Amino acid sequence: MGILTLKEEIILSSLVILGGSSWGAPVRKTVIQLSKKKIVYGTLYNLLESLIRKGYVTSRKGDPTPVQGGRSKTIYTITDEGKLALQETMALHENIRNRLPSAVSGL
Amino acid sequence: MGSGNEIKTPHFANSLLKRMSVYNDRHSILYDFEETFYEIMEDEGAFKAKCWYWINAITTYLEFLKLKCLRGLIMFFTYLKTALRNIRRHKKYSIINITGLSIGMCCCIIILLYVKFELSYDNYHKDGSRVYRIPIKKETKSRKVAWPTNTAALIPVLRDKFTQVEFAGRLTFDNFVTVKYKDKIYYENNVAWGDQDIFNILTIGFLHGDRLTALTNPNTVVLTKSTAEKYFRGENPVGKSININNRDMKITGIIVDSPQNTHIKFNIIVSLLSQKDQWWMTHWPTAMCYTYIKLAPGVEVDKFEKQIADLADNYSIESKRRGEKITFSLQPVKDIHLYSHLDFEKESPGSVLYLFIFCTSGILILLISCSNYINLTSARFSNRSKEVGIRKVAGACRAQLFAQLVCESVTISLAALIIAVITAKLLIPYVNSLVGAKLEIRNLINFSDISGIIVFTVITGLAAGSYPAFITSSLKPAALIRNISLFSGNRIFIRKMLVTGQFVISIFLIIGSITVYRQIGYMKYSDPGFDKQQKLVLQFPAESVFTNRLETVKEEFGKHPSITGAAASSSIPGRRLSTSRIFPSGERAAKSMSIKFLRIDHDFLQLYKIKMAAGRPFSKEMKSDRFLGSIIINESMARLNGWYNPEEAIGKTFYDPPRPVVGVTEDFNFQGLQRSIEPLYMNIWPEKFAYFTLALDIKNLSSALSFIKVKHLELFPDIPFNYFFLDSAFEDLYQFEEKVSRVFGIFSLIGILISCMGILGLAAYTAERRTKEIGIRKTLGASVSGILLLLSKDFIKCLVTGTLIAWPVSYFIMNKWLQSFAYHTNPGWIPFITASTLILITAIITVSLQILKSASANPVDSLKYE
Numbered sequence: 001m002g003i004l005t006l007k008e009e010i011i012l013s014s015l016v017i018l019g020g021s022s023w024g025a026p027v028r029k030t031v032i033q034l035s036k037k038k039i040v041y042g043t044l045y046n047l048l049e050s051l052i053r054k055g056y057v058t059s060r061k062g063d064p065t066p067v068q069g070g071r072s073k074t075i076y077t078i079t080d081e082g083k084l085a086l087q088e089t090m091a092l093h094e095n096i097r098n099r100l101p102s103a104v105s106g107l
Numbered sequence: 108m109g110s111g112n113e114i115k116t117p118h119f120a121n122s123l124l125k126r127m128s129v130y131n132d133r134h135s136i137l138y139d140f141e142e143t144f145y146e147i148m149e150d151e152g153a154f155k156a157k158c159w160y161w162i163n164a165i166t167t168y169l170e171f172l173k174l175k176c177l178r179g180l181i182m183f184f185t186y187l188k189t190a191l192r193n194i195r196r197h198k199k200y201s202i203i204n205i206t207g208l209s210i211g212m213c214c215c216i217i218i219l220l221y222v223k224f225e226l227s228y229d230n231y232h233k234d235g236s237r238v239y240r241i242p243i244k245k246e247t248k249s250r251k252v253a254w255p256t257n258t259a260a261l262i263p264v265l266r267d268k269f270t271q272v273e274f275a276g277r278l279t280f281d282n283f284v285t286v287k288y289k290d291k292i293y294y295e296n297n298v299a300w301g302d303q304d305i306f307n308i309l310t311i312g313f314l315h316g317d318r319l320t321a322l323t324n325p326n327t328v329v330l331t332k333s334t335a336e337k338y339f340r341g342e343n344p345v346g347k348s349i350n351i352n353n354r355d356m357k358i359t360g361i362i363v364d365s366p367q368n369t370h371i372k373f374n375i376i377v378s379l380l381s382q383k384d385q386w387w388m389t390h391w392p393t394a395m396c397y398t399y400i401k402l403a404p405g406v407e408v409d410k411f412e413k414q415i416a417d418l419a420d421n422y423s424i425e426s427k428r429r430g431e432k433i434t435f436s437l438q439p440v441k442d443i444h445l446y447s448h449l450d451f452e453k454e455s456p457g458s459v460l461y462l463f464i465f466c467t468s469g470i471l472i473l474l475i476s477c478s479n480y481i482n483l484t485s486a487r488f489s490n491r492s493k494e495v496g497i498r499k500v501a502g503a504c505r506a507q508l509f510a511q512l513v514c515e516s517v518t519i520s521l522a523a524l525i526i527a528v529i530t531a532k533l534l535i536p537y538v539n540s541l542v543g544a545k546l547e548i549r550n551l552i553n554f555s556d557i558s559g560i561i562v563f564t565v566i567t568g569l570a571a572g573s574y575p576a577f578i579t580s581s582l583k584p585a586a587l588i589r590n591i592s593l594f595s596g597n598r599i600f601i602r603k604m605l606v607t608g609q610f611v612i613s614i615f616l617i618i619g620s621i622t623v624y625r626q627i628g629y630m631k632y633s634d635p636g637f638d639k640q641q642k643l644v645l646q647f648p649a650e651s652v653f654t655n656r657l658e659t660v661k662e663e664f665g666k667h668p669s670i671t672g673a674a675a676s677s678s679i680p681g682r683r684l685s686t687s688r689i690f691p692s693g694e695r696a697a698k699s700m701s702i703k704f705l706r707i708d709h710d711f712l713q714l715y716k717i718k719m720a721a722g723r724p725f726s727k728e729m730k731s732d733r734f735l736g737s738i739i740i741n742e743s744m745a746r747l748n749g750w751y752n753p754e755e756a757i758g759k760t761f762y763d764p765p766r767p768v769v770g771v772t773e774d775f776n777f778q779g780l781q782r783s784i785e786p787l788y789m790n791i792w793p794e795k796f797a798y799f800t801l802a803l804d805i806k807n808l809s810s811a812l813s814f815i816k817v818k819h820l821e822l823f824p825d826i827p828f829n830y831f832f833l834d835s836a837f838e839d840l841y842q843f844e845e846k847v848s849r850v851f852g853i854f855s856l857i858g859i860l861i862s863c864m865g866i867l868g869l870a871a872y873t874a875e876r877r878t879k880e881i882g883i884r885k886t887l888g889a890s891v892s893g894i895l896l897l898l899s900k901d902f903i904k905c906l907v908t909g910t911l912i913a914w915p916v917s918y919f920i921m922n923k924w925l926q927s928f929a930y931h932t933n934p935g936w937i938p939f940i941t942a943s944t945l946i947l948i949t950a951i952i953t954v955s956l957q958i959l960k961s962a963s964a965n966p967v968d969s970l971k972y973e
Contacts, residue, residue, distance in 0.1 A: 024139035029146075041163055042170025045134045049174070059134075074135040 056082030207864035211476025316360025516572025610909030636775025722770030
């Protein structure tokens with residue numbers, strides 16, 4: 001499995017934080033909380049698309065809302081491969097942190 | 108989640124989001140947006156929420172577009188890769204296609220450059236819409252004449268009395284002006300005398316000197332850069348003195364060389380004030396100067412023309428008496444090159460007619476190559492039906508197939524464009540020398556032209572590819588794999604029509620060039636009525652170089668054994684002759700005519716072997732010839748005066764005091780066989796002799812030439828040595844027709860080439876299509892030649908139809924063109940038969956090459972398929 005880009009890492013982490021599955025809005029909120037920067041839905045969807053294509057995330061349609069003509073949410077779930085990729089990326093960060101001289105790693 | 112809340116999400120933003128339909132399905136955008144909207148509304152209020160909504164909706168849409176573009180780009184590159192692979196796979200077709208199309212495009216590019224060039228004449232003058240020239244139109248009872256020059260006296264009147272005229276200036280020209288600086292002495296042509304105001308009317312760039320005062324004083328002159336280089340290499344000439352026609356002039360400026368695209372070009376401009384005492388500056392009936400004015404802004408041309416109409420009456424009291432009508436009109440300078448139909452223009456003008464013909468030919472050629480391209484592409488696609496069928500079975504969707512096939516054909520046309528541009532760049536120097544223009548590819552590098560060309564190429568690719576791609580992609584795979592021909596019935600007919608059309612055009616072009624070539628040959632080699640072989644002509648300024656020493660000069664030159672005769676004259680056949688007023692004695696008022704004249708000496712008629720129809724040539728023994736001013740006329744002049752038997756003319760007199768006609772010559776072509784022979788009269792006037800003709804024996808040409816040069820220096824030390832051969836000078840009269848012939852020839856070649864391409868492609872297609880049929884026929888015993896004939900039958904039919912159409916049309920058109928010449932050949936059978944035979948042979952060769960392969964193939968192989 002591959003190393004994730006930073007944005008992909010943040011999104012996958014958010015999914016995990018939210019319990020492994022979520023729809024778009026909470027993901028966005030979590031990402032903003034984590035990175036302290038606003039993210040636009042468009043970027044979010046694009047990244048999710050590419051994550052889906054790589055096989056780290058699956059999407060399915062949830063149940064429609066009980067209102068007539070209600071839309072159904074799409075729910076994104078992180079896959080095993082995704083979790084693996086996340087682990088590898090975390091390991092990389094750990095590695096880097098261990099190897100950096102203490103002056104920098106203390107930051 | 109929003110129910111019970113009166114505030115809804117912004118409607119328009121929602122519709123924007125809804126447009127991302129695909130996205131929408133996969134990502135429940137509206138849902139997420141709504142949720143976040145209400146959250147923000149709770150936290151920060153409705154206004155902030157709406158702002159957020161709008162901003163995010165738009166940015167999300169942009170992201171969506173970004174994704175789509177990326178996807179589209181990737182798709183495009185995939186198609187491109189496939190397209191290139193396919194092109195390489197069917198090399199033969201592709202090469203034929205690209206070559207055919209690029210020939211057509213190359214032609215078009217060159218023609219486009221030429222048309223732009225011709226249209227750009229004199230378009231660079233500042234305030235060009237207000238710049239006019241004033242020509243004169245004269246209507247007599249029998250004819251209308253118009254000439255581009257006007258009286259010098261007009262300008263002061265216009266300048267002083269009319270406020271509508273902002274600037275007014277004159278330019279008058281002289282050739283063979285002797286210019287001397289230190290030890291450099293040359294004849295200069297295109298020497299102009301002009302007013303200072305000319306610089307305010309026409310835009311002439313100054314490199315040195317002051318534009319506003321350059322010619323305000325008499326005896327000042329400006330030179331063009333290259334003229335200055337000739338005399339003052341390296342030095343700065345401004346302020347120095349140069350000698351022009353034995354007068355010292357001060358150089359006050361250096362101007363840029365005249366660009367190619369102007370109707371009036373000069374090497375030197377001398378201040379017109381230097382001539383202010385000349386008689387023709389104030390003599391109304393003499394029209395020596397090109398007259399230019401710049402109207403003040405807002406002046407209406409028609410009104411102004413009416414206002415100066417009265418001035419025309421001043422022109423000549425004599426003219427008025429004769430009942431001639433003189434009009435001045437305003438001619439926009441930028442229209443002169445293409446639309447001026449005046450006689451005696453300084454430079455042979457372009458012609459809108461020929462421009463139009465070029466454009467049409469260019470469009471024709473492009474149409475031919477495009478139709479070939481379309482034909483060939485559809486043939487190619489139908490041959491690939493098997494490949495397409497398999498891809499469909501493998502799951503390719505129809506839109507994809509369509510897009511990919513179209514992409515292929517667009518790639519081919521773009522490739523053809525690149526090749527065309529490169530070829531055009533290489534060919535332009537040759538075209539320039541052929542047509543006498545200065546075209547550059549650089550002229551096309553501007554936004555509108557480049558985008559126009561690229562758009563056109565892409566459209567051709569689209570057009571060529573879309574119809575066959577449409578059909579190919581829509582058929583069921585089963586049909587495709589079984590290789591059923593897509594193009595039957597109607598479409599074969601269209602294709603045959605296209606091929607026939609090409610034949611028609613190619614045949615017409617060949618007939619045209621052969622006819623033009625024959626006409627030119629006829630004009631050049633038919634007997635003009637005088638002997639132009641082996642004559643060397645020396646040219647002199649028309650001052651009295653020969654006064655009182657004509658005989659001595661002739662004797663001196665006669666000393667060389669190769670020089671067999673000499674004669675002097677005011678002009679020679681082939682150079683323009685001037686006209687002068689002449690009238691039968693006693694009828695000055697009633698019968699005054701403007702007739703061309705030649706001043707000749709006693710030996711002229713004999714040297715040129717001009718035959719007499721009646722009477723005798725001038726002779727030294729008859730002193731009256733010189734002192735009474737005897738006249739010799741030609742037959743046309745005799746007929747003009749009603750003497751249909753030339754003998755009647757002898758003894759009749761012209762002028763008062765009367766001068767007798769002593770001889771009538773047979774008509775001889777002094778003007779080129781395009782025109783019929785005009786009336787001509789000749790007399791002796793040694794002061795006007797400007798040409799000296801020597802008859803040479805070509806055996807010792809080089810020694811004769813050096814002898815002549817030495818003698819010239821001896822006898823005329825102050826005059827530059829300038830000579831030419833009469834026959835080549837005479838041929839120069841046909842320059843224009845030569846140009847036309849060459850261009851026609853090139854077009855025919857191109858037409859043939861392109862038709863070849865077309866036939867080649869179609870033959871290949873046919874051959875491949877009918878491989879099985881050929882195999883069967885062979886097993887049944889047909890011979891290779893029999894099969895060849897069978898397959899060529901279609902083409903032969905097209906050729907015959909093409910011939911039947913092309914012959915009458917070409918005959919009609921070429922006949923009309925030939926009629927415009929006073930002396931012309933008949934179209935004759937030769938061009939027609941040659942054209943059709945040429946095309947026939949070309950077609951047969953091309954077709955055979957293709958078909959031979961299939962015709963001689965082993966039937967076993969071809970029948971193995973199913």
